[in-house]
Amino acid sequence: MIFLWAFIVGGIICVIGQIMFDVFKLTPAHTLTSLVVLGAILDGVGLYEPLIDFAGAGATVPITSFGNSLVHGAMEEAQQHGIIGVLTGIFEVTSAGISAAIVFGVIAAIIFKPKG
Amino acid sequence: MLQGQRTWIFDNKPVILSTATVGGPDEAACNISKDFDLLHDDMWLQQSSFEKAQTMMMEEACDIALNKASLKADEINFFISGDLTNQITPTTFAAKTLETAYLGLFSACATVTQSLALSAFLINAKGAKYILSGTSSHNSAAERQFRYPTEYGGQKPPTSQYTVTGAGCALLSDSGTGPVVTSATIGKIVDMGITDPFNMGGAMAPAAVDTIMTHLRERKIDASYYDLILTGDLGEIGHAISKEMLESEGIKLDDSNYKDCGMTIYNEEQAVNAGGSGPACAAVTTYGHFIKKIQKGELKRILLVATGALHSPLSMNQKDSIPAIAHAVSIEMGSDSQ
Numbered sequence: 001m002i003f004l005w006a007f008i009v010g011g012i013i014c015v016i017g018q019i020m021f022d023v024f025k026l027t028p029a030h031t032l033t034s035l036v037v038l039g040a041i042l043d044g045v046g047l048y049e050p051l052i053d054f055a056g057a058g059a060t061v062p063i064t065s066f067g068n069s070l071v072h073g074a075m076e077e078a079q080q081h082g083i084i085g086v087l088t089g090i091f092e093v094t095s096a097g098i099s100a101a102i103v104f105g106v107i108a109a110i111i112f113k114p115k116g
Numbered sequence: 117m118l119q120g121q122r123t124w125i126f127d128n129k130p131v132i133l134s135t136a137t138v139g140g141p142d143e144a145a146c147n148i149s150k151d152f153d154l155l156h157d158d159m160w161l162q163q164s165s166f167e168k169a170q171t172m173m174m175e176e177a178c179d180i181a182l183n184k185a186s187l188k189a190d191e192i193n194f195f196i197s198g199d200l201t202n203q204i205t206p207t208t209f210a211a212k213t214l215e216t217a218y219l220g221l222f223s224a225c226a227t228v229t230q231s232l233a234l235s236a237f238l239i240n241a242k243g244a245k246y247i248l249s250g251t252s253s254h255n256s257a258a259e260r261q262f263r264y265p266t267e268y269g270g271q272k273p274p275t276s277q278y279t280v281t282g283a284g285c286a287l288l289s290d291s292g293t294g295p296v297v298t299s300a301t302i303g304k305i306v307d308m309g310i311t312d313p314f315n316m317g318g319a320m321a322p323a324a325v326d327t328i329m330t331h332l333r334e335r336k337i338d339a340s341y342y343d344l345i346l347t348g349d350l351g352e353i354g355h356a357i358s359k360e361m362l363e364s365e366g367i368k369l370d371d372s373n374y375k376d377c378g379m380t381i382y383n384e385e386q387a388v389n390a391g392g393s394g395p396a397c398a399a400v401t402t403y404g405h406f407i408k409k410i411q412k413g414e415l416k417r418i419l420l421v422a423t424g425a426l427h428s429p430l431s432m433n434q435k436d437s438i439p440a441i442a443h444a445v446s447i448e449m450g451s452d453s454q
Contacts, residue, residue, distance in 0.1 A: 021271065025312070028270045114267070115165070 006058030009051065013062040032063055039067030048072075069093040117240075120334025122302045129296040130239040132447065133187075133246075133287045135403035136180035138173040140281030142255070143400065147383045151404035152282075153180045159256055159281065166266075167206050170199065170254035170283070174210035177285035178248050185287050192216045193244035196235050197285075198227040199395050201257050216248070225320075225349050226303065226424030227251040228284065228399040229443035233300035235288050236445070242290065250285030253394030261429060262313060276314040277351045277378060278388035284399025286407075295410045295449045298417075301331035303442040305426070311437050313427065317354025317378070317390055320423040323440035324350060325361040327421055331444045332367070339367045342446070343415045346406060348398035348422035349378035351390035377401035377422075398422040402447075410449045417448045 017035055020026045026034065039062075042048040048068040051059045059065060070090050077089025091098060108114070119125050137152045144155040154176055161169040174197065182189060195214050197207045198221030211218035223230040228251045235249040256266045258279040264270040288297070306323040324347050332339060339345065339362075350358055355376045362369060377398045378391035392401075402420050409415045427438040 022273065028264065028268070 002056050005055040008058065009055035010058035010062060013058075013064055035063045036067040036070075039064030040071045041067075043068040043071040043075075066094065066097070069097075119299075120330070122304075123331060123334035124233065124237055124240075124300045124302075125335070126236050126240040126297055126299060128240045128242075128290065129298065130236040130288050130290060131292045132295045132297065132407070133289045133292045134181045134184035134294070135284070135286045135407050136177045136184065137285075137400040137404035138177045138180070138283045139400060140173075140255070142278075142382070142386065143280065143282050145383075146381050146386065148381055148401065148405040151408055152400065153177075153404070159254075166254045166257040166260075167201055168209075170201065170206035170252050170257055170281075171209040171213075173254070173281075173283035174199075174206060174250065174252040174285070175213050177250055177252070177283040178210065178214055181248065181250075181285045181287040185289075185292075187246060187287070189214050189216055192246045192248050192287075194219060194235070194238065195248045195250075196221065196231045197248070197250045197252075198222050198231065199252050200224045200227075201254070201261060206252060206254070206257070210252075214248070223441060223443065224424035224426050225253075225393060225395050225397060226422040226441050226443050227395045228348070228402065229300070229420055229422040229445045230302075232286065232288075232297060232420075232445045233302065233443055235286075236297035236300060239288055239290050245290055247288045248285060249288055250283060251395040251399045252283035253279050253281065253396040255279040255281045255394070258394055262427075262432075272389060273314050274389050275312070275318065275351075275353050276389045277316060277349060277391050277393035278382065278386075279394035280381065280392045280397040280400060282396040282400045284396055284403040286403055295407060295447050297445060298448045299331075299335055299446045301327055301334065301444040303327040303444070305439045305441055307437050307439045309437045311435065313425075313432060313438065315353060316393065316425040316438065316440075317349070317351035318357055319354075319438040320425055320440040320442065321350055321354040321357040321361065323442040324348075324354070324358050324421050324423045325365070327442040327444045328362065328367075328419070329365060331419065331421075331446075339369060339373075342417045342419045343373060344406070344418040345369060345374050346398075346402065346418055346420050347374075347376045348420075348424070348442070349391065349393040350376045350423055351378045351393065353390050354423070355379060380405065407447070410447060413449070415449075417446065419444055419446045
């Protein structure tokens with residue numbers, strides 16, 4: 001059943017992005033950041049984790065999950081270390097993704113021609 | 117000479133001695149590929165940047181046009197050309213290689229007719245004997261300046277158009293044999309408030325209509341005088357809008373005598389959405405495809421109305437609308453040219 005929900009929830013998030021893009025004429029950058037902020041807000045009000053439990057990769061793969069991870073890490077660290085944890089926690093969960101982007105980006109740039 | 121407010125009649129009939137067109141890989145696969153003089157199978161042309169590749173295409177087009185007319189670069193009085201990349205850099209570097217006197221123009225995709233009109237004016241007024249008039253564009257250079265970085269892969273709506281990779285060049289002289297430039301009408305900025313850079317055809321259509329109407333009125337001729345009225349790069353959207361606008365003004369044209377270079381160049385299998393665009397679009401289509409039809413006698417009189425969207429990255433960032441322009445030049449063959 002989770003496969004079906006992953007398909008539907010992931011698809012709905014993408015449809016929201018496509019509507020922002022085509023109907024509201026947002027640029028790709030605005031569409032992307034809006035979805036990140038949307039994920040962050042949903043996690044802030046405690047709705048994103050239940051969505052992940054419900055739809056699995058349908059909620060973790062789209063970019064909204066990045067917003068969720070930023071807020072999630074910040075809130076967890078804040079519980080342990082107080083207000084300073086908000087700063088140290090932002091990249092707690094997302095560090096693997098960000099580090100991977102940098103490392104693989106550098107490798108790709110060395111192998112291929114990165115200038116477009 | 118000046119007739120009406122902004123139309124020039126060239127009584128001395130400047131001659132197009134030769135033309136040359138160069139294209140990239142998409143042009144090698146397009147509808148009119150056999151009309152190109154030189155085609156490249158690589159977007160980079162073995163250069164280190166797209167802009168340098170564009171410079172090279174412009175240089176090649178000039179060389180080919182000179183060779184066809186058996187002339188050398190040092191016999192040319194002026195090189196009058198432009199493009200739409202930052203400060204017309206590719207054109208300037210091509211001018212550096214040519215080592216001729218150079219006038220750089222910016223009129224975006226209307227550059228081909230701006231250049232042809234000014235070149236014909238200079239030759240008509242005996243201000244020059246030989247002029248190289250041309251323009252170029254490169255799809256990836258234009259993409260990264262006006263849209264998104266090429267490696268980004270952003271989505272495009274069906275109203276968007278595809279910048280032609282290529283260069284087109286015409287060699288004009290005061291004497292010789294070939295099609296002649298008989299008149300030109302300089303366009304004015306028409307801005308209908310469109311801000312969507314993915315619908316430039318729609319933004320440019322009113323400018324094309326204004327120039328066509330003005331040209332016919334000031335030359336005191338009917339649209340039927342021309343075998344073909346050819347717009348630059350309105351694409352499917354702009355072409356349909358302009359046709360409707362012309363009809364409401366009482367000018368009825370059909371698909372045989374009203375065409376658009378942007379709709380002519382690519383075929384249906386090529387993912388170009390509403391059609392081709394870019395300064396090279398009108399240049400390679402006219403100087404490659406349609407000039408051959410004129411030389412063969414299939415067309416006697418054409419009016420080329422190249423259309424340009426004169427927005428810039430600056431104006432887009434400031435959320436300004438797209439100012440559009442169209443310049444018209446008539447090219448005729450045979451002794452009955454007026």
